[in-house]
Amino acid sequence: MEVEINGAKILATFENVPLFGTVQITQTLAVAWLVMLIISALCVWLGSGLKVTGISRKQAVAEMLYTSLVNFVRGNMGAGFDRYIPLVGTIFVTSVVSNLIGLVGIWSPTADLMTELAWALVVFVLITYHKIKAAGIGSYLKGFLDPIFILAPINVMSELFTPVSMACRHFGNILSGTVISALIYAALTAASSALFSRLGSSLLVGVVVALAGGGTALLGRKEGKKFWFILGIVVAVMGILGILANLGSTFPWLTVGLPAIVGLYFDWFSGCIQAFIFCTLTTLFIKQAAGD
Amino acid sequence: MEALYQSLVTVNPVTLIAQICNLFIQLLIVKIFFLDKIKAVIDRRREAADREISDAQAAKSEAAAIKQTYEQNMLQSRAKAEELLTTAQKSAAEHSEQILRQAQQQAQQMRAKASSDIELEKKKAINEAKNEISDLAMAIAGKVLERELNPADQSRLIDNFLNELGDGL
Numbered sequence: 001m002e003v004e005i006n007g008a009k010i011l012a013t014f015e016n017v018p019l020f021g022t023v024q025i026t027q028t029l030a031v032a033w034l035v036m037l038i039i040s041a042l043c044v045w046l047g048s049g050l051k052v053t054g055i056s057r058k059q060a061v062a063e064m065l066y067t068s069l070v071n072f073v074r075g076n077m078g079a080g081f082d083r084y085i086p087l088v089g090t091i092f093v094t095s096v097v098s099n100l101i102g103l104v105g106i107w108s109p110t111a112d113l114m115t116e117l118a119w120a121l122v123v124f125v126l127i128t129y130h131k132i133k134a135a136g137i138g139s140y141l142k143g144f145l146d147p148i149f150i151l152a153p154i155n156v157m158s159e160l161f162t163p164v165s166m167a168c169r170h171f172g173n174i175l176s177g178t179v180i181s182a183l184i185y186a187a188l189t190a191a192s193s194a195l196f197s198r199l200g201s202s203l204l205v206g207v208v209v210a211l212a213g214g215g216t217a218l219l220g221r222k223e224g225k226k227f228w229f230i231l232g233i234v235v236a237v238m239g240i241l242g243i244l245a246n247l248g249s250t251f252p253w254l255t256v257g258l259p260a261i262v263g264l265y266f267d268w269f270s271g272c273i274q275a276f277i278f279c280t281l282t283t284l285f286i287k288q289a290a291g292d
Numbered sequence: 293m294e295a296l297y298q299s300l301v302t303v304n305p306v307t308l309i310a311q312i313c314n315l316f317i318q319l320l321i322v323k324i325f326f327l328d329k330i331k332a333v334i335d336r337r338r339e340a341a342d343r344e345i346s347d348a349q350a351a352k353s354e355a356a357a358i359k360q361t362y363e364q365n366m367l368q369s370r371a372k373a374e375e376l377l378t379t380a381q382k383s384a385a386e387h388s389e390q391i392l393r394q395a396q397q398q399a400q401q402m403r404a405k406a407s408s409d410i411e412l413e414k415k416k417a418i419n420e421a422k423n424e425i426s427d428l429a430m431a432i433a434g435k436v437l438e439r440e441l442n443p444a445d446q447s448r449l450i451d452n453f454l455n456e457l458g459d460g461l
Binding site: 006069115 | 295297299300301302303305306307308309310311312314315317318319321322325326327329330331332333334336337340
């Protein structure tokens with residue numbers, strides 16, 4: 001079988017738009033707007049009905065989120081950088097929601113390099129601004145000639161590669177998760193069709209397997225042996241699915257539930273940790289550029 | 293219609309610019325509807341807590357001042373009570389002394405009166421005794437003389453006798 005892994009789906013193409021020429025509206029943008037809607041709704045919901053005393057559970061959560069964000073920024077940058085709290089928070093929440101939206105089968109905007117590159121460019125502008133502000137434009141430009149002028153191209157490249165590496169780190173992790181998910185899904189589909197075509201080759205096989213599984217489950221339950229009980233149920237379910245396959249069902253049953261176990265790492269853990277890393281790098285780079 | 297896909301890694305300037313704009317729009321929404329509101333509430337709560345603390349401190353110092361005044365008053369009143377007590381004791385002592393003195397005086401007066409009374413009674417008794425004696429002497433003398441003296445002689449005689457007697461007494 002063939003496994004195809006594509007980029008974002010192109011939803012609409014507009015030819016001859018002034019300035020841009022051909023404009024392609026992709027899935028990335030559509031889902032990004034969906035993510036924005038979700039986050040904005042969440043913000044409005046969490047930010048409404050706030051009270052000074054006698055707070056609700058919702059407000060307690062909202063305040064905890066706010067406090068941890070403030071602590072994160074202050075912990076990484078120290079005091080005096082409070083104006084970057086909204087930026088860091090926005091990048092973090094957008095990244096997390098974009099990564100996790102892939103869990104419900106929607107295209108992740110973060111699986112498109114342009115999303116991360118957009119954030120990284122904003123951070124790059126801030127880094128450069130702080131470098132120039134801290135050292136002055138003259139010393140900033142002269143810094144490229146350090147330690148000798150021949151290294152200037154390398155210095156320029158290292159400067160430019162900061163946003164590129166930030167973007168690619170995040171993008172690569174999410175993309176690899178998407179690729180692995182697609183591969184596992186394809187493998188499970190293949191395994192499913194192989195298994196159930198055997199079980200469903202005749203009605204008798206399915207019925208026998210189902211009965212054997214049911215018997216084992218009953219026995220395991222009577223004896224109080226958990227292992228046999230669970231094994232019996234699994235075998236019985238397989239028998240029943242075999243009967244369904246014999247009756248004409250082609251649904252790849254093995255893809256139900258099993259990819260979620262792998263997704264625990266590639267979607268949940270990776271999705272959250274990459275957002276965290278991106279924000280940590282943002283704060284550290286800006287702090288470093290400000291030079292105090 | 294066949295779905296069109298971008299290649300896996302590609303540069304799409306429209307997406308890039310749109311995502312930058314999206315980031316800033318999202319940033320504004322997050323800031324206005326979430327961060328600023330939570331910050332305002334937390335700041336208000338901190339102000340309230342600060343106010344409460346300063347109120348409590350003011351109340352505490354006020355209570356301390358009241359306590360000090362009270363203690364001072366207590367001290368003053370104790371001194372006053374002591375003073376009152378000593379004054380009362382002193383006046384009571386004076387009073388009792390006065391009463392005693394009066395009683396003594398009275399007793400002295402009574403004694404003096406009693407002794408003068410006794411003197412008077414004594415004189416009276418002596419006079420009576422004198423009269424008795426004179427009568428007796430008269431009778432004796434009459435017996436002796438065997439005659440009656442006239443009243444004038446008699447009286448003179450008696451007085452003489454009495455005078456002699458009185459001198460002898």
